[in-house]
Amino acid sequence: MSDILIWTVVVITVLGLVLALVLYLVAKRFRVEEDPRIDEVEKAMPGANCGGCGFAGCRAFAEKAVGSTSLDGIFCPVGGNETMAKVAAILGMEVVEKAPQVAVVRCNGTCEARPRVNEYDGYSSCKVKAALYSGDTGCSYGCLGCGDCVEACSFGALSMDPATGLPVVDESKCTACGSCVKACPKHIIELRPKGPRGMRLWVECVNKDRGPAVKKACANACIACGICEKTCTHAAIAVKDNVAWIDPALCKLCRECEAVCPTGAIHAANFPKALDKEAVKERIKIRQQKAKEAAAAQAAAAKADAPAQPAPAAKAKEEE
Amino acid sequence: MARRTFSIGGVHPHDSKISRECPIVPLAIPATVYISVAQHIGAPAVPVVAPGDKVKVGQVIAEPGGFVSAFIHSSVSGTVKSVGPRKDLAGNPQTCIEIAVEGDEWLEGIDRSDALVTDIPEDGKAIVEKIRLGGIVGLGGATFPTHVKLSPPPGSKCERVIINGCECEPYLTSDYRTLLEKGEQVVVGAALLQKAMGGVPCTIAIEENKPEAIAHIREIIGRLGYADMEVMVMKMRYPQGGEKQLIDAVMHRQVGSGALPISVGAVVQNVATALAVYEAVQKNKPLIDNSVTVTGECLPTQANFLVRVGTPLSAILEAVGGVPESAAKIISGGPMMGRAVANIEAATVKGTGALLLLTEKQTRRAPESQCIRCGKCADACPMGLEPFLLNRLAKAGDLEALEENAVHDCIECGCCLYSCPAHIALLDNIRPAKGAVLGAIRARAAAAKAAAEAAKK
Numbered sequence: 001m002s003d004i005l006i007w008t009v010v011v012i013t014v015l016g017l018v019l020a021l022v023l024y025l026v027a028k029r030f031r032v033e034e035d036p037r038i039d040e041v042e043k044a045m046p047g048a049n050c051g052g053c054g055f056a057g058c059r060a061f062a063e064k065a066v067g068s069t070s071l072d073g074i075f076c077p078v079g080g081n082e083t084m085a086k087v088a089a090i091l092g093m094e095v096v097e098k099a100p101q102v103a104v105v106r107c108n109g110t111c112e113a114r115p116r117v118n119e120y121d122g123y124s125s126c127k128v129k130a131a132l133y134s135g136d137t138g139c140s141y142g143c144l145g146c147g148d149c150v151e152a153c154s155f156g157a158l159s160m161d162p163a164t165g166l167p168v169v170d171e172s173k174c175t176a177c178g179s180c181v182k183a184c185p186k187h188i189i190e191l192r193p194k195g196p197r198g199m200r201l202w203v204e205c206v207n208k209d210r211g212p213a214v215k216k217a218c219a220n221a222c223i224a225c226g227i228c229e230k231t232c233t234h235a236a237i238a239v240k241d242n243v244a245w246i247d248p249a250l251c252k253l254c255r256e257c258e259a260v261c262p263t264g265a266i267h268a269a270n271f272p273k274a275l276d277k278e279a280v281k282e283r284i285k286i287r288q289q290k291a292k293e294a295a296a297a298q299a300a301a302a303k304a305d306a307p308a309q310p311a312p313a314a315k316a317k318e319e320e
Numbered sequence: 321m322a323r324r325t326f327s328i329g330g331v332h333p334h335d336s337k338i339s340r341e342c343p344i345v346p347l348a349i350p351a352t353v354y355i356s357v358a359q360h361i362g363a364p365a366v367p368v369v370a371p372g373d374k375v376k377v378g379q380v381i382a383e384p385g386g387f388v389s390a391f392i393h394s395s396v397s398g399t400v401k402s403v404g405p406r407k408d409l410a411g412n413p414q415t416c417i418e419i420a421v422e423g424d425e426w427l428e429g430i431d432r433s434d435a436l437v438t439d440i441p442e443d444g445k446a447i448v449e450k451i452r453l454g455g456i457v458g459l460g461g462a463t464f465p466t467h468v469k470l471s472p473p474p475g476s477k478c479e480r481v482i483i484n485g486c487e488c489e490p491y492l493t494s495d496y497r498t499l500l501e502k503g504e505q506v507v508v509g510a511a512l513l514q515k516a517m518g519g520v521p522c523t524i525a526i527e528e529n530k531p532e533a534i535a536h537i538r539e540i541i542g543r544l545g546y547a548d549m550e551v552m553v554m555k556m557r558y559p560q561g562g563e564k565q566l567i568d569a570v571m572h573r574q575v576g577s578g579a580l581p582i583s584v585g586a587v588v589q590n591v592a593t594a595l596a597v598y599e600a601v602q603k604n605k606p607l608i609d610n611s612v613t614v615t616g617e618c619l620p621t622q623a624n625f626l627v628r629v630g631t632p633l634s635a636i637l638e639a640v641g642g643v644p645e646s647a648a649k650i651i652s653g654g655p656m657m658g659r660a661v662a663n664i665e666a667a668t669v670k671g672t673g674a675l676l677l678l679t680e681k682q683t684r685r686a687p688e689s690q691c692i693r694c695g696k697c698a699d700a701c702p703m704g705l706e707p708f709l710l711n712r713l714a715k716a717g718d719l720e721a722l723e724e725n726a727v728h729d730c731i732e733c734g735c736c737l738y739s740c741p742a743h744i745a746l747l748d749n750i751r752p753a754k755g756a757v758l759g760a761i762r763a764r765a766a767a768a769k770a771a772a773e774a775a776k777k
Contacts, residue, residue, distance in 0.1 A: 118411075118662045121649075121685070123745035131752035133662045134411030185752075209413075 037090055038062045044086040046079045050154050052177025053077065071096045078155075078175040099193040101176035103157070103169050107143040107188045108204035108265065110164040113219040114139055130185035138217030141207040143167070143188055152183035171198065171269075193248045198270035201246055201258060203228075205265045208241045215263075222265040228257035231284055256280055323528055323555035326565040327572075329702035330557045331735045333656070335529055336490045339615040339622035344497045346609075346626040347639055349424060353396050353630030354406055354416040354667035355381065360457040361464045362388030367417055373400045378427035378606050380455075381417050390465045391455035392417075395608035395628035397425040409633065409652055409666035410659065416667065419630070430605045436504050437602040438544055440515050447516040447601055454600025455607050455670075460484055460561060460590035461657065463671035466597070469589070470516050472582045478517040479585030482570050483510045483594050485526040485533065486554055486561040489654030492674045494611040495591045497624045499526070499533040502595055503540045509594030511546045512601050517587055521548040523570050524591075527556050558656060559733040563588045565702050577729050592673075607670055612636060616677030618646040630667045636675060637664065648680040656734045686743040697736035697746055703729045707736035707746040714753035719760055727754050728761065 041062035049057040053076050055064055065074050071093050076083050081097050088095040120129060120136045126148040134140035145165045150158045157173035158180060160166070167180075171194075181189045188206050205222035207214045214221045224242040236250035237257060246257070246266070258266045259280035268275065358364040363386030375381060375394040382392035398421040405413035426432060441447055452467035472478055483506070487495040499506060507524075514522045524541075526534050538551050552570060559565055564575045566588055573584040581588055589597070592610060599605040607629070614623045614636060623640050633650075637643055643650065643664075651658040653674055661675075697707035705726060713722045727750060736746040 121683070122660075123748040125749070127752045128745070128748045131755060132410070132659070132748075134407070136662075140407075140411055140413070 035066050038066050040090050041065055041087050044079075044083060044090060045076060046083060048078050048154060048175075048177075050078060050175075050177045050179060052175065052179060065091065070094070077101065077177050080175075101191045102171055102174050102194045102198075102200075103176060103178075103180055103189050104192050104200075104202050104267075104269075105143070105167055105169060105188060106190055106202065106204055106206050107141075107166060107186075108164075108220040108267065109137060109139055109142040109218045110166060110220065113221075114142065114217060126183075127185050139207055139209075139214070139221065141186060141188075141209070142205075142218065142221075144186060148183045148185070149180035149189060152179040154179065195248070195253070195270075199253055199268070200248065200270070201251055201253060201255065201266060201268050202248075203244045203246060203265055204267045206243055208243055210242055214242070220263055220265060223263055225262060227260050227262065228266060231256050231260050256284055260284065323553055324569050325555040325557045325560060326568040326702060327574075328704050329700050329735060330559065330565070331700050331738050332557055333490050333738065335556065336655075337493050337496070337529070338491070338617070339493045339613050339624060340496060342493070342497070342622050342624045344494070344501055344611045344624040344626050347612075347628070347631065347636060349396055349421055349628055350631050350635040351421055352401070352632075353419050353421065353628060354632065355392060355395065355419065355630035356406075356408065356667065356669055357382045357385075357392060357415045357417065359392065359463060359629070359669040359671065360390045361462060362386060362390075362468075364415065365389055365392045367403050367415070369400045369403070369417060371400050371402050374398070375400060375419060376425050376427045378430050378608060380606075381419075384465075388465055388468050390457050390467075391453060391606070393455055393606040393608050394419060395630050396421045398422040407663050407666060408669075409661045409663055411662045416630075431603040432605070436508065438508055440508075440511050441601070442515075444516045444518060447512050447597075450601045451516070451597055453606070454596070456593065456596045456600055457607070457670050458590060459592035459596065459610060459671060459673070460563075460588075461653065461671060461673065462563075463669070466589065466593060469582075469587060470513070472587075476580075476582045477585060478520050478582060478587050480520055480571060480587075481510065481513045481517055481522040482566055482586060482588045483513075483522065483524040483591060484561050484563075484566055484588055485524055485530075485537075485591045486566065487530075487591075488527060488556070488558045488560040489656055489658075489674075490558075491615050491676050492613050492654050493615070494613045494624055494673055496530050496533055498591050498595055498611060499530070500536055503533075503536050504544070505598040506591055506594045507537065507540045507544055507546065507549070508602065509596070509598035510549060510589075511544075512597050513587070513589055513594065514546070514549070519548075521550075522546075523550055523552050525552045525554050525560075525566055525570055527554045527560060529556050559702055559731065559735065561590075562702060562731050562733060564731070577726050610668075610670060610672065612668065612672055613674040613676075614640050615674065616647065616679075617682075618644050618677055618679050620644070627668055627672070629670055632665055632667050633661060633675065634664045636668070643677065646679050647677040649678045649683045651676040651678065656738070657732065685745075688744050689742045691742055691744055694741060696739045696741060700735040700739040702733060702735060703731060705730060707740075707750060708744075710750045710753065711744065711746045714749045717753075719753075719757055722753050723757050723760070728757050730754050 042059050045058035047058055053061050055061045075098055085095050114137045116136050117138050118136050124146045126144040126146040129144045135144050143166050147160045149167050155173050155175055157170045158167050161168045176191050203222050207221050211223040214223050222243050224239050226239050228244055229237045229239050234250050234252050236247045237244055255275050258268050259277040365382035366385045367382045369381045376397045379394045380391055381394045396419055398419050401418040401420050403417050406416040408414045448467050448470045456466040457463040485499055510522050541549050554560055563581055567581055567586045575581055575584055596607045609626050609628045612625050612627045619640055621640055650661040652661050691708055701707055710727050730750055734747050
């Protein structure tokens with residue numbers, strides 16, 4: 001009886017030792033050399049595996065970062081500059097700073113402003129709905145309201161507002177990973193710089209139809225009247241394809257465009273004070289009046305100086 | 321004898337052909353028509369008329385915008401009012417030519433008599449050219465330009481022309497009525513197609529639920545005495561009228577993934593297309609009207625109308641007494657593959673075959689529950705796909721795996737959705753995924769082409 005016990009222990013032990021040796025030799029022979037910095041970089045990452053950087057998860061990001069010679073074009077939107085500083089320190093590279101971004105919804109077609117013209121009773125998904133038809137309102141560009149963006153967000157930063165039927169971004173949770181931008185079949189979500197103290201302006205509409213048709217479809221839409229473009233003194237606004245777009249790099253947050261927009265399509269976020277539209281309009285009026293007078297005076301002066309050369313007047317007009 | 325049908329998948333919904341006894345009657349010409357320039361698969365046509373121009377019935381108003389494209393003719397006589405975007409039945413803007421109707425003056429050279437012309441021209445190429453000039457597209461639903469289908473690529477040869485008279489979609493009866501009322505013309509059209517393809521044999525496939533049509537067409541073939549033409553009686557099964565399914569049923573040949581029917585030597589044309597071919601070749605009449613079934617249990621009267629292309633849907637609905645209170649949904653096409661109409665001011669196109677009005681009860685969807693892996697969808701899929709898997713992959717957005725599982729072969733017949741006991745919206749999710757995969761394939765092909773050209777330089 002004891003013989004069996006002893007033999008069992010001996011056989012198992014010897015077997016174990018032999019297999020351990022085999023495993024050791026195999027591990028030695030077929031060892032995959034991996035840069036230890038990949039692990040370090042991965043540890044410095046937020047670990048959300050959201051894919052917002054464009055790579056399949058944090059590990060893939062780390063591999064890419066270690067394999068590259070500079071951090072140009074490699075940025076973790078979730079961790080932001082803080083994480084990128086850590087990554088740069090590990091890899092001994094230079095930090096590429098990026099302004100923090102946030103997702104903004106470029107549609108303000110609330111249930112009130114954008115009446116429903118038909119009823120959708122199909123599968124509740126924006127992607128499916130967009131594949132079937134233009135949507136249940138007169139606007140074929142705006143939010144479809146099924147919440148694909150909400151589902152795509154892995155940080156819980158998006159929610160549907162039942163009152164408006166539109167998604168709402170929770171700035172404190174949004175990491176600007178861009179999942180919602182990719183999920184929206186109508187491309188109405190845009191990543192924009194957060195702006196100083198979160199203050200920013202953007203046009204809440206993407207409708208490319210002509211003014212009258214847009215007006216019929218939605219009361220809050222951009223009708224491409226171009227008043228904002230004319231008013232802006234920083235050349236930050238351009239109307240293209242019948243819809244205005246504010247360049248965040250040029251915008252000085254003066255809010256004049258917001259004041260003059262006839263449909264209220266320009267949205268301002270996080271400004272400490274409410275906008276006194278009338279006062280701003282008055283200000284713009286006075287400025288334009290002055291500019292006109294100055295131009296007229298200059299033109300007159302130019303005429304007196306050299307009647308054959310009307311060039312300065314034209315130049316002044318251009319400046320205006 | 322056992323009736324033929326396709327070998328895999330399919331379902332058998334109740335055929336509900338309640339409008340089968342309604343003869344095709346011409347619908348009154350509306351006051352204004354809106355003729356879209358994108359009525360076919362391929363490049364949109366290019367308008368050649370401007371506002372203020374006077375046009376006659378049958379006059380060319382838009383020319384093909386590419387090889388896979390088609391002529392578009394005015395379906396009415398009158399004055400062009402505008403050329404611009406107008407919402408189609410899905411609410412998407414399409415370029416339309418608006419024509420205010422004045423009288424009904426036809427272009428000279430169009431034979432409007434009822435006399436049957438049975439002499440087949442000798443030259444097959446001339447037939448194809450006349451079809452091209454007639455702006456004929458496949459009227460079975462896909463609206464693929466017919467002359468392109470009749471011009472097989474070098475190296476492939478047509479062995480059989482199949483005339484599709486299955487009309488396997490429930491409710492639809494326009495093809496059935498066409499077979500009964502214009503059987504002679506359809507048979508001559510079939511003979512023209514035979515000639516165009518080089519005198520190959522021809523099969524007219526009709527499902528067994530249309531015995532009158534089967535007997536009628538058999539009698540006509542016997543009377544007119546065309547060689548190598550037969551009627552094949554098919555077992556009722558949806559989607560028998562699908563091109564690949566019908567080839568399988570008639571010729572026992574399977575069209576490969578991504579391949580065209582011509583690769584197995586088949587050319588399939590719908591009954592309505594055969595009629596249009598007859599009219600274009602023998603009568604010089606381009607494709608300016610088509611028959612539309614207007615049906616639904618909630619309608620007091622059923623109807624089959626001969627409708628001029630570009631007629632607003634609302635005008636057709638008015639002809640049957642307007643949309644009844646109880647109708648919850650208007651579908652353009654049949655209940656299986658048709659699309660819900662989002663805009664009844666939209667105009668008909670060449671491919672509009674039916675307007676189906678369904679009640680709230682008929683359109684209500686049962687709540688979705690979990691997939692229990694019963695495999696009914698895979699059994700029902702006539703393309704041999706696994707819809708439950710494609711559905712999951714589509715939700716995950718895994719385009720590579722979707723392509724591996726041949727999502728681009730999906731014909732959107734809806735058998736998976738119809739058979740799913742858990743009421744999962746399979747096709748709804750697969751459709752956008754198919755679009756995305758097709759887009760990726762096209763982008764890849766374009767990139768490969770560009771790379772090849774760059775390498776040449």
